[in-house]
Amino acid sequence: MTGSRIVAIMGKDFREFTRNRFFVFITLLVLVAYVAVFWFLPDSVDETVHIGVSNSVLSTDVGGVTESGTAGFALEIYSSEEELKTAVEEGQNDIVAGIAFPPDFLESAAAGETPTVRLLVPAGLPAEIQLLLEGAVSEIAFGFAGTPPPVDPITEAVVLGVDRAGNQISLQQQMRPLILILVLMVETFALSSLVAIEVQQRTAVAVLATPVRVVDFLAAKGIFGVGLALSEVVLLGLLIGAFAVNAPAVLMILLLGAVLVTGFGMIAGSYGRDFMGTLLVAMLFMIPLMIPAFGALFPGSSPTWVKALPTYGLVQAIIRVTVDGDSWSQIAPSLLLLAMWGVAAFIVGAFILRRRVATL
Amino acid sequence: MNIQRSWYVLSRELKLSPRSPLVFFAIAMPLLITFLVSSVFGSLFDVSPKLAIVDLGDSQITAAATQLDGVETAIVSDAETLRQRVEAHDFDAGLVLPPGFDAAIAAGERPDLEFYVSGESLASTRIILAVTTVDLVRGIEGSEPPVTVVVTRVGDEDFVPISDRLLPTMVIYAVMVAAIFLPAASLVDEREKRTLDAVLVTPTRMSDVLVGKGTFAVVLAVILGFVTLALNGALAGQPGTMALILFIGSVMLMLMGLALGLWARDITTMYTAIKGGGIIIFLPVIFTLFPGLPQWIPKLVPTYYFLQPIYDIAVRGQSLGDVVPELLIAAAVCVALVPLVGWVARRSEHQLAMTV
Numbered sequence: 001m002t003g004s005r006i007v008a009i010m011g012k013d014f015r016e017f018t019r020n021r022f023f024v025f026i027t028l029l030v031l032v033a034y035v036a037v038f039w040f041l042p043d044s045v046d047e048t049v050h051i052g053v054s055n056s057v058l059s060t061d062v063g064g065v066t067e068s069g070t071a072g073f074a075l076e077i078y079s080s081e082e083e084l085k086t087a088v089e090e091g092q093n094d095i096v097a098g099i100a101f102p103p104d105f106l107e108s109a110a111a112g113e114t115p116t117v118r119l120l121v122p123a124g125l126p127a128e129i130q131l132l133l134e135g136a137v138s139e140i141a142f143g144f145a146g147t148p149p150p151v152d153p154i155t156e157a158v159v160l161g162v163d164r165a166g167n168q169i170s171l172q173q174q175m176r177p178l179i180l181i182l183v184l185m186v187e188t189f190a191l192s193s194l195v196a197i198e199v200q201q202r203t204a205v206a207v208l209a210t211p212v213r214v215v216d217f218l219a220a221k222g223i224f225g226v227g228l229a230l231s232e233v234v235l236l237g238l239l240i241g242a243f244a245v246n247a248p249a250v251l252m253i254l255l256l257g258a259v260l261v262t263g264f265g266m267i268a269g270s271y272g273r274d275f276m277g278t279l280l281v282a283m284l285f286m287i288p289l290m291i292p293a294f295g296a297l298f299p300g301s302s303p304t305w306v307k308a309l310p311t312y313g314l315v316q317a318i319i320r321v322t323v324d325g326d327s328w329s330q331i332a333p334s335l336l337l338l339a340m341w342g343v344a345a346f347i348v349g350a351f352i353l354r355r356r357v358a359t360l
Numbered sequence: 361m362n363i364q365r366s367w368y369v370l371s372r373e374l375k376l377s378p379r380s381p382l383v384f385f386a387i388a389m390p391l392l393i394t395f396l397v398s399s400v401f402g403s404l405f406d407v408s409p410k411l412a413i414v415d416l417g418d419s420q421i422t423a424a425a426t427q428l429d430g431v432e433t434a435i436v437s438d439a440e441t442l443r444q445r446v447e448a449h450d451f452d453a454g455l456v457l458p459p460g461f462d463a464a465i466a467a468g469e470r471p472d473l474e475f476y477v478s479g480e481s482l483a484s485t486r487i488i489l490a491v492t493t494v495d496l497v498r499g500i501e502g503s504e505p506p507v508t509v510v511v512t513r514v515g516d517e518d519f520v521p522i523s524d525r526l527l528p529t530m531v532i533y534a535v536m537v538a539a540i541f542l543p544a545a546s547l548v549d550e551r552e553k554r555t556l557d558a559v560l561v562t563p564t565r566m567s568d569v570l571v572g573k574g575t576f577a578v579v580l581a582v583i584l585g586f587v588t589l590a591l592n593g594a595l596a597g598q599p600g601t602m603a604l605i606l607f608i609g610s611v612m613l614m615l616m617g618l619a620l621g622l623w624a625r626d627i628t629t630m631y632t633a634i635k636g637g638g639i640i641i642f643l644p645v646i647f648t649l650f651p652g653l654p655q656w657i658p659k660l661v662p663t664y665y666f667l668q669p670i671y672d673i674a675v676r677g678q679s680l681g682d683v684v685p686e687l688l689i690a691a692a693v694c695v696a697l698v699p700l701v702g703w704v705a706r707r708s709e710h711q712l713a714m715t716v
Contacts, residue, residue: 029636047482072483089515098514109506116508122515127430128409128488134509135491138498141507150465151497153455153475153490160447161479168482193628274549279631280385287392300450 005212009220010227012207013194017228027190031232034179035239041175045168048074049129052098052120054084055105072165073136081118088120096129097121099137109144117141169323174297176242177318180254181293181311183236187229188261188268188289189282195221195269195353196278205360214357218350225262230255246321249328253317253335256342260310263345264289270349270356292316310345313337365564369572373546382545383580390534390584394591409485411492412436412451417459421496431492443476452481453489465500524675527594528667529645534588535606536641538581539613540620541634543573547621548630551708566709570701574614581610594674601673601680608690609666613641615697622701622708644668665690 018024053075076093078084081100088098098120102108108115117137121130139149159165198204198221207217233254237243243250264285272278292315295302306312317334320326328335410432415422425433434451436442442454456474464471475493477486498505550556559569585606589595595602624630644658644667658664669683669690 027632033639045482047484049484049487072485072487085514112506114506114508116510119509119511120514121511123513126408128492129430130511131428131430131495132488132491135495137507137509138505139491139494141505142498142503145506147503147506149494149498150470150501151473151475151494153473153493154487156473157453157475157477157486157490159477159479160443161449163479165479165483165486168480274627280382283385301445301448 002216005216006220006223009207009212009217010224013220013224016194016197017190027232031183031236034183034236038172038175038179038240041170041172043170043172045170046094047165047168048072049132050074050076050094050096051133052076052078052084052087052093052095053101054078054081054098055101055103073132081120085120088122091122097125097133099133106144109141112145115141173323176240176322177315178293178296179240180233180237180242180318181257181315182290183233184229184254184257184261184314185286185290185293185311187225187232187258188265188286189279191221191225191228191262191265192268192272192278192282194224195266196272196274199270199272199356199360200274202360204357208357214354217357218354221266221353222262222346222350225265226255226258229258229261233258242322244322245325246327249321249331250318253314253321253331253338256335256338257311257314257318259342260314260338260345261289263342263347263349266349266353267345270352310341313341362563362565362568365568366571366575369559369564369569370575373573373576382542386538386542386580387584389537390530390588391591393533394530394588408432409453409481409488409492410434410451411489412442412445412454414439414442414454414456417457417461419457419462420500421455421457421462424496424499425492428492431489439474446476446478449478449480451478452485453477453493455493462500465497466502468501525649525651527589527592527674528648528671529642530588530592531585531606531670532642532645532663532667534584535581535610535613536638538584539577539610540617540641542580543577543614543617544621544624544630544634545627546573547618548624548627552626560709566705570618570705574611574618577614577617578607578610581613582606585610589670589674594670596674596677598673598679602670604680605666605669605673605683605687608687608694609663609670612662612666612690612694612697615694615701619697619701619704622704662690662693665693 049072051073054077076087076095078087078098084098084100087093087095100118100120102115102117105115105117119130119133119137121133142149198207204217208214234251237250237254265282268278268282268285271281288309289311292302292306292309292312295306296315296319302312313334313336317331317338320331320334408430411425412434413422413425414436422433422435425431426435436445436454439456442451442456445451446454454476456476458471458474461471473493475490477489547556550559556569560566582603586595586599586603589602589606620630620633624633640661641663643661644664647653647655647658648667648671658668665686669678669686672678672683673680
């Protein structure tokens with residue numbers, strides 16, 4: 001293997017990549033679009049349900065609910081039902097629904113009567129919010145009637161895991177690793193296109209007719225692929241603040257991710273007969289590889305089959321560093337899994353490309 | 361233009377299509393997008409609190425909880441599994457009901473409650489599940505609430521749930537891949553492989569080729585759009601009207617696809633143009649998803665005039681008569697695109713003649 005030959009092939013690939021200015025322009029435009037979308041995403045989580053109340057009866061603490069609300073439940077007081085109705089219709093002060101107590105609620109409750117409370121509910125209100133309102137009104141009435149709840153899940157609850165109440169992960173934080181991984185996946189296609197063109201136009205044969213050996217050719221493709229994917233994703237990472245926590249670990253994860261996608265890029269490029277064929281083969285790889293990244297948007301543990309996908313370690317490692325702030329030792333298992341998949345994909349990719357080149 | 365020669369071109373497209381990865385791509389993508397959008401993204405935007413229950417005493421609470429509207433309830437076999445899954449945030453909260461729980465409540469006792477909350481669940485979700493749990497236990501207690509709750513609907517009666525607002529996204533994917541991507545890629549591919557040169561030295565003219573390829577794209581796009589609507593239960597009992605709208609929309613996109621295929625130097629340029637210009641085609645979809653955005657903006661984009669009628673019929677229950685103005689504009693766009701395609705075709709033919 002000779003360094004100068006590898007550098008020469010990489011130089012050729014770079015010129016090939018940048019020759020189409022329109023392609024480069026759109027690639028940069030898409031990068032800018034990713035950054036713009038990222039910074040437009042909400043950077044905080046409002047985990048409070050805002051409820052409007054008219055003719056408030058909550059001047060005293062009733063069952064843990066007061067005029068100032070409680071954790072996850074904030075109240076906005078209005079002087080009349082008409083004002084409350086307008087506020088619900090217009091969504092003033094973020095209120096999602098209203099509770100209109102009748103003016104004689106206290107007297108009726110004290111007299112042992114059954115007063116009627118009106119819930120003002122906008123179209124499309126989630127059913128669980130309506131459950132909350134109905135339950136809360138019942139508990140307030142029970143409170144006035146002097147009947148405490150038989151159980152108290154609010155104060156007796158045991159919190160399992162890291163308690164993120166008041167410190168939830170925002171959509172922006174959740175999307176940061178996803179955007180990085182999406183760009184890495186797209187690079188699978190970029191590299192596969194370069195390899196496919198080399199195979200289809202038989203320029204690989206021309207290159208190998210020179211003193212360049214197959215091993216030089218494969219090394220150049222591998223290094224160029226890793227470099228291309230890594231440079232793009234590092235640039236994006238810098239623009240969306242991905243290196244704010246444990247930058248060396250993030251860089252290592254992205255490097256291993258670039259190795260992984262380069263392996264798949266070489267496989268897709270070797271099998272693609274033309275542009276559309278290459279696109280199809282690359283998509284066949286990209287779609288399953290993206291599943292762990294999309295799965296990370298949902299709460300809960302991933303199904304076993306998702307854990308078996310090559311990008312699972314990549315997604316886990318990057319989330320645990322950028323979102324949870326985990327250390328090297330904590331991400332070591334994910335990193336090891338990613339490294340194993342990366343090396344395996346790279347070796348298989350290089351082997352398939354070598355065989356493909358040999359048949360030309 | 362010669363109908364018979366156009367038919368030959370169409371027959372060739374039909375014969376080659378089973379071997380074409382692009383046709384496979386065009387057919388598979390709408391199905392995949394329908395699956396992703398309806399099952400994955402639908403639930404992403406519309407998440408209900410999840411409650412797990414371990415019932416060690418055949419409690420009535422379990423049956424009542426599974427009937428709740430707005431809370432997803434699951435039964436778990438043992439307390440240890442429940443704790444693990446709540447900690448992993450598979451569930452927002454978990455409730456362990458010991459043997460004799462119902463009897464203790466009915467007897468007026470206050471038994472200890474094993475109620476677990478996931479650290480990652482939102483404060484609002486925690487309070488919803490806590491209040492719901494109290495309500496369920498009150499049901500066992502047998503005490504009637506000393507209040508009557510009346511629910512009054514206020515505000516916008518035209519509210520459309522997010523799952524319905526995603527419909528145009530699925531339709532545009534189905535139609536776009538077949539109507540734009542297919543004829544554009546086919547033309548560029550034929551030019552790159554020079555098979556178009558070979559066809560044009562026969563009596564077949566460029567217009568025959570365009571009509572043949574365009575017809576294939578429109579037929580496939582209408583079928584895929586129709587299947588997508590059917591899969592999502594969005595034909596609204598008006599299949600004929602939907603087919604007509606899909607036809608007009610497919611013709612519009614097909615003409616754009618032909619112009620693109622004739623203009624693009626190579627397949628990379630074509631792909632990149634779609635990647636960059638796709639945002640304009642998709643713009644109406646974004647405004648349907650977020651109705652709070654100014655709704656005059658998508659009216660500047662031609663695709664609005666066939667996506668909006670589909671949305672209005674499928675979601676708002678309108679009929680063909682209600683959407684005629686939009687459809688007339690869509691048809692006018694199609695007519696306006698014909699001379700553009702003709703001009704690009706003549707330019708392309710001229711370039712081909714120079715290179716032969």
